[in-house]
Amino acid sequence: MxxxxxxxTNHWILVGLLAGCFGLLALDGSLKAGPKVGTxxxxxxxxxxxxxxxxxxxKNDFKAGHLVDSVNIPNAQINNRLGELEKHKETxxxxxxxxxxxxxxxxxxxxxxGFTSVYRLSxxxxxxxxxxxxxxxx
Numbered sequence: 408m409x410x411x412x413x414x415x416t417n418h419w420i421l422v423g424l425l426a427g428c429f430g431l432l433a434l435d436g437s438l439k440a441g442p443k444v445g446t447x448x449x450x451x452x453x454x455x456x457x458x459x460x461x462x463x464x465x466k467n468d469f470k471a472g473h474l475v476d477s478v479n480i481p482n483a484q485i486n487n488r489l490g491e492l493e494k495h496k497e498t499x500x501x502x503x504x505x506x507x508x509x510x511x512x513x514x515x516x517x518x519x520x521g522f523t524s525v526y527r528l529s530x531x532x533x534x535x536x537x538x539x540x541x542x543x544x545x
Contacts, residue, residue, distance in 0.1 A: 441502075441514045441525040446538050449501050449528055458499035458524075461492070463513045464532070472542035474503065474535065485513050489520055499524040507531040 415422045444452065452458035453474075460477035462469055469479040480488050482504070492500070500522055502510040510527040517525045528535065536542055 441518055441527055443507070443529040444501065444526045445529050446535055446540055449526070449535075450540075452499050452501060452526065456499050458501050458526075459492070459495045460501050460503055461513070461517075462503045462532075463510060464503075464505055468505065468532075470545045472532065472536065472544050474532075475541065475543050477503065482509055482513055485516055489516075492517070492522075496522050497524075499526060501526045501528055503528045503535075504531045506533050 449458075449460075453460065460474045462473050462477045462479045463482040463485065464473075464479070465481050466479065469477075473479065478491075480491065500517060502514045502517070502525065504510040504513075507528060507530045510531065514525045514527050530537070532542075
């Protein structure tokens with residue numbers, strides 16, 4: 408640890424550039440995948456703009472609790488099942504996963520295939536249920 412601190416102080420420009428590169432890389436990935444929305448904005452999109460909620464968790468997690476009228480396509484199957492979502496290309500799509508971490512790859516895939524308004528639920532279903540918002544259980 409002492410060596411790292413010594414290196415960082417001796418080469419602060421390099422360390423700063425490296426940190427900047429990581430920041431730009433994270434920003435680039437975020438922009439390509441679409442913006443994150445919180446639970447309030449997601450609720451507004453669902454109620455006022457008839458947004459489609461795409462739940463990318465596996466079937467067992469989906470059955471344990473999901474948003475009303477959400478469509479379940481597991482993350483591993485999205486590429487093969489894009490045809491099922493074709494009619495929603497012009498409507499907002501909110502991609503939901505368990506904790507908000509894996510939704511970016513699915514959102515990027517949707518954007519790359521012509522979906523115009525793709526959002527990711529920040530914090531995923533865990534934040535939704537943590538805010539005591541309703542879930543449908545089958």
